[in-house]
Amino acid sequence: xxxxxxxxxxxxxxxxxxxxxxxxxxxxxxxxxxxxxxxxxxxxxxxxxxxxxxxxxxxxxxxxxxxxxxxxxxxxxxxxxxxxxxxxxxxxxxxxxxxxxxxxxxxxxxxxxxxxxxxxxxxxxxxxxxxxxxxxxxxx
Amino acid sequence: xxxxxxxxxxxxxxxxxxxxxxxxxxxxxxxxxxxxxxxxxxxxxxxxxxxxxxxxxxxxxxxxxxxxxxxxxxxxxxxxxxxxxxxxxxxxxxxxxxxxxxxxxxxxxxxxxx
Numbered sequence: 334x335x336x337x338x339x340x341x342x343x344x345x346x347x348x349x350x351x352x353x354x355x356x357x358x359x360x361x362x363x364x365x366x367x368x369x370x371x372x373x374x375x376x377x378x379x380x381x382x383x384x385x386x387x388x389x390x391x392x393x394x395x396x397x398x399x400x401x402x403x404x405x406x407x408x409x410x411x412x413x414x415x416x417x418x419x420x421x422x423x424x425x426x427x428x429x430x431x432x433x434x435x436x437x438x439x440x441x442x443x444x445x446x447x448x449x450x451x452x453x454x455x456x457x458x459x460x461x462x463x464x465x466x467x468x469x470x471x472x473x
Numbered sequence: 474x475x476x477x478x479x480x481x482x483x484x485x486x487x488x489x490x491x492x493x494x495x496x497x498x499x500x501x502x503x504x505x506x507x508x509x510x511x512x513x514x515x516x517x518x519x520x521x522x523x524x525x526x527x528x529x530x531x532x533x534x535x536x537x538x539x540x541x542x543x544x545x546x547x548x549x550x551x552x553x554x555x556x557x558x559x560x561x562x563x564x565x566x567x568x569x570x571x572x573x574x575x576x577x578x579x580x581x582x583x584x585x586x587x
Binding site for chain 1: 505506507508509511512524526528529531532534535536537552584
């Protein structure tokens with residue numbers, strides 16, 4: 334099953350709509366609530382990142398019986414130092430983003446903590462993150 | 474404690490979710506930082522926040538939190554209330570500060586998450 338969403342840049346009112354839709358879908362598929370929470374937290378943070386930091390992007394979700402694969406791609410300007418961006422507390426967010434309750438340098442760490450695999454590639458042309466969450470219940 | 478007790482303790486007002494005031498809540502978490510709320514594993518939580526925008530409702534939705542208290546008399550917008558109603562959330566406001574509301578609720582039995 335495939336689902337795609339587009340994310341306009343800078344439009345905070347729409348951030349979370351894709352996560353909301355995926356949450357509804359996973360509930361219908363009887364995925365365990367704890368797993369759904371991992372998926373939607375990671376996806377929501379990724380949506381906020383695209384709205385907050387990029388020139389716009391898109392989300393593509395593929396659901397199989399075992400897992401969900403989510404690819405979030407944007408049109409730039411890219412992350413100059415991914416390792417630094419992954420460290421908790423590091424942020425390049427604008428004051429507008431902070432006013433929305435984000436921008437504390439927790440987005441990418443939250444995505445990492447809630448996905449079973451995470452790949453990030455980035456250039457000036459754009460950033461693409463691929464995350465997978467397995468449906469078998471996670472034991473922390 | 475029941476949500477109707479929460480409203481009394483903080484001299485609050487119910488914005489939406491009147492039908493769910495018998496719902497019990499045992500934990501409280503006070504933050505304006507939504508990424509921090511998204512790290513919580515518990516769901517039996519009253520979110521106490523001064524951040525009154527659509528993202529606070531979205532964050533509660535993703536975290537399976539069904540009750541939010543806005544402090545310092547913050548008024549949610551119609552969009553926020555619509556989204557909250559869609560997810561059967563109870564939204565309350567209090568004129569008190571986050572510190573005072575948290576103190577009073579803790580005195581009345583609401584436990585911290587950490």
